[in-house]
Amino acid sequence: MNLAYRDIRHSLGRFLLTCVGLGLLLGVVLAMIGIYRGLVVDALTIARAPAIDLWIVEASTRGPFAEASRIPGDTREAIARIAGVESAGSITYQTAEAEHQGRKLRLYVIGHEPTRPGGPPPLLDGRGIGQSHFELVADRASGLVLGDRVPFGRSTFTVVGRTINNVNSGGDPAVYMTLADAQKLQFDLSPSASRVQRARGATPAGRDTVNAVVARLKPHASPEGVAETVRRWKHLSAITQEAQEAILSQSLVDRARRQIGLFTSLLLVVSAVIIALIIYTMTMEKLKQIATLKLIGAPDRTIVAMIVQQAMALGFIGFFTGALLILNIKDYFPRRVILEPDNVLALGAVVFIVCLLSSGLGVRAALRVDPATALGG
Amino acid sequence: MSEAIAQLVRVDRISKHFGEGETRVDALREVSLEVHPREVVALLGPSGSGKTTLLNVIGCILDASSGSMDLDGERVIENGSWQRRDLRKLRLDKIGFIFQSHNLLPFLDATDNIAIVLQLAGADSKAARRRALELLDYLEVGNRGTSMPATLSGGEAQRVAIARALANKPRIILADEPTAALDSKRAGIVMDLLRKLANEQNASIIAVTHDEKIFDRFDRMFYLRDGRLESS
Ligand SMILES: Nc1ncnc2c1ncn2[C@@H]1O[C@H](COP(=O)(O)OP(=O)(O)OP(=O)(O)O)[C@@H](O)[C@H]1O
Ligand SMILES: [Mg+2]
Numbered sequence: 056m057n058l059a060y061r062d063i064r065h066s067l068g069r070f071l072l073t074c075v076g077l078g079l080l081l082g083v084v085l086a087m088i089g090i091y092r093g094l095v096v097d098a099l100t101i102a103r104a105p106a107i108d109l110w111i112v113e114a115s116t117r118g119p120f121a122e123a124s125r126i127p128g129d130t131r132e133a134i135a136r137i138a139g140v141e142s143a144g145s146i147t148y149q150t151a152e153a154e155h156q157g158r159k160l161r162l163y164v165i166g167h168e169p170t171r172p173g174g175p176p177p178l179l180d181g182r183g184i185g186q187s188h189f190e191l192v193a194d195r196a197s198g199l200v201l202g203d204r205v206p207f208g209r210s211t212f213t214v215v216g217r218t219i220n221n222v223n224s225g226g227d228p229a230v231y232m233t234l235a236d237a238q239k240l241q242f243d244l245s246p247s248a249s250r251v252q253r254a255r256g257a258t259p260a261g262r263d264t265v266n267a268v269v270a271r272l273k274p275h276a277s278p279e280g281v282a283e284t285v286r287r288w289k290h291l292s293a294i295t296q297e298a299q300e301a302i303l304s305q306s307l308v309d310r311a312r313r314q315i316g317l318f319t320s321l322l323l324v325v326s327a328v329i330i331a332l333i334i335y336t337m338t339m340e341k342l343k344q345i346a347t348l349k350l351i352g353a354p355d356r357t358i359v360a361m362i363v364q365q366a367m368a369l370g371f372i373g374f375f376t377g378a379l380l381i382l383n384i385k386d387y388f389p390r391r392v393i394l395e396p397d398n399v400l401a402l403g404a405v406v407f408i409v410c411l412l413s414s415g416l417g418v419r420a421a422l423r424v425d426p427a428t429a430l431g432g
Numbered sequence: 433m434s435e436a437i438a439q440l441v442r443v444d445r446i447s448k449h450f451g452e453g454e455t456r457v458d459a460l461r462e463v464s465l466e467v468h469p470r471e472v473v474a475l476l477g478p479s480g481s482g483k484t485t486l487l488n489v490i491g492c493i494l495d496a497s498s499g500s501m502d503l504d505g506e507r508v509i510e511n512g513s514w515q516r517r518d519l520r521k522l523r524l525d526k527i528g529f530i531f532q533s534h535n536l537l538p539f540l541d542a543t544d545n546i547a548i549v550l551q552l553a554g555a556d557s558k559a560a561r562r563r564a565l566e567l568l569d570y571l572e573v574g575n576r577g578t579s580m581p582a583t584l585s586g587g588e589a590q591r592v593a594i595a596r597a598l599a600n601k602p603r604i605i606l607a608d609e610p611t612a613a614l615d616s617k618r619a620g621i622v623m624d625l626l627r628k629l630a631n632e633q634n635a636s637i638i639a640v641t642h643d644e645k646i647f648d649r650f651d652r653m654f655y656l657r658d659g660r661l662e663s664s
Pocket of ligand 1: 450451457458459477478479480481482483484485486
């Protein structure tokens with residue numbers, strides 16, 4: 056007869072309640088791991104979306120995401136002529152608010168040239184921008200659907216296509232429009248600032264500035280080589296895609312990432328301590344029964360098996376409850392929660408090891424107990 | 433049967449002390465006694481006199497500081513050290529315990545509380561349950577076979593515990609205040625039962641008791657005072 060099973064069955068309600076409690080805790084740990092992953096991936100999506108090789112930005116900046124960058128709109132033509140560059144496109148980024156059906160939407164507006172690099176990644180539904188004005192490709196996270204009409208600045212845009220999981224590092228959903236529309240929007244949204252600048256004569260180029268030029272290279276061209284060529288223009292700087300991703304994950308979300316990372320580790324430690332405590336208490340409550348077992352002649356392995364099996368059962372049921380819970384609710388989080396099988400398995404392994412170690416603690420107490428304890432009172 | 437191996441329990445000048453120096457307690461001082469098959473004997477004495485300690489030494493739960501002990505003709509303690517390593521096996525084969533509080537495993541029903549000792553001794557689960565039911569019938573609690581210990585009355589639980597003590601047909605049965613939790617009628621029934629066992633299984637029964645109502649049920653009584661045996 057399996058003593059672990061019989062004991063659990065005897066106090067099933069309590070055991071299951073403990074499992075569910077542990078499951079909730081492990082669910083939170085999994086959620087944190089998923090949020091951490093989501094943050095890192097989200098930070099990179101915007102930079103990965105145009106699928107390009109080189110970013111050309113304002114000299115001595117690490118733009119356009121980590122630092123502000125403004126370059127003349129005609130830069131693109133110069134870049135496109137460099138040997139090794141296959142195509143290049145101008146691009147602008149700005150955060151803007153729009154009102155839709157009484158809701159304020161905070162959006163990350165990306166202006167691009169539809170026939171050149173810089174456009175959205177493969178679409179969820181609808182089509183890319185086909186006209187030169189007033190069309191939008193919006194991310195699903197914005198809540199907009201095909202055909203929605205959104206007032207932006209002084210114009211009204213129509214949603215013609217949708218992307219998925221395309222948000223900036225702050226979690227704002229991306230919307231794509233033509234470069235011309237985006238530049239006009241920039242001007243519309245901050246007329247006073249622009250007017251002040253123009254009065255000062257600070258921006259002689261007027262409205263035709265962009266935040267970056269993105270370039271796709273020919274198959275055999277070296278990104279570093281082309282970047283070197285670009286840097287000869289004193290007012291420009293070039294960042295390879297690889298370097299851009301490093302900047303994004305290291306500087307832009309680094310603090311948030313470390314914050315969540317630290318919190319996740321703390322949660323893991325707390326869970327480990329709680330699992331250890333539960334299993335230890337479970338054993339301590341049974342010490343008298345264990346003494347009785349010893350007294351009636353049960354060998355150590357019977358007792359050890361009982362403790363270890365119960366610890367494992369607790370760990371497994373708790374873990375699966377937690378995993379099931381998170382897999383079912385992860386899409387309701389406001390920001391992306393990414394659970395890769397390897398993270399889930401790693402946590403499973405950690406839970407397994409913690410259960411094993413803490414049952415070791417219980418086993419130690421159980422093996423030490425004097426069979427004579429069963430006799431007293 | 434020769435006189436030399438006629439005793440089932442032979443305790444020879446066993447001493448046991450706890451602690452050292454200032455805190456030293458001499459719980460047993462050179463205690464010697466012999467118990468024969470079919471004998472039901474009592475261990476009496478004031479609180480703290482060493483009754484439980486003596487029972488634990490005989491039950492191979494506690495080691496002795498000095499002296500020797502034989503159980504069923506086998507040397508178990510010599511000059512205060514164990515002569516056998518697998519004491520749990522020895523207990524499983526030869527010794528049955530009846531506790532003051534019944535100490536049944538709360539998560540097994542009455543039958544399985546008995547069957548587990550049979551299984552530990554190597555019986556397969558079907559045979560174990562069959563024999564467990566027989567034992568419950570024998571102790572007239574056969575109708576409570578599937579009850580959990582928490583639902584048994586004190587007397588029923590005690591009888592299930594006795595059935596467990598008997599499961600492997602031990603030759604030596606040790607009981608620490610077996611009737612303390614029972615009224616005098618039930619105490620009498622338990623004592624009758626122990627007597628019947630001693631006779632039918634050729635066993636020795638050693639019971640610690642304070643219970644004057646049952647003094648007349650014993651063949652012999654040993655009085656302990658301050659760890660010393662006074663008379664028998
Ligand atoms: N594990 C131990 N450590 C230290 N001293 C102990 C231990 N067990 C018993 N003693 C001491 O040994 C002496 C004998 O104890 P024992 O339990 O054998 O008495 P008893 O006759 O069974 O008493 P009671 O009638 O109260 O059960 C007591 O003084 C007790 O304090
Ligand atoms: Mg006692």
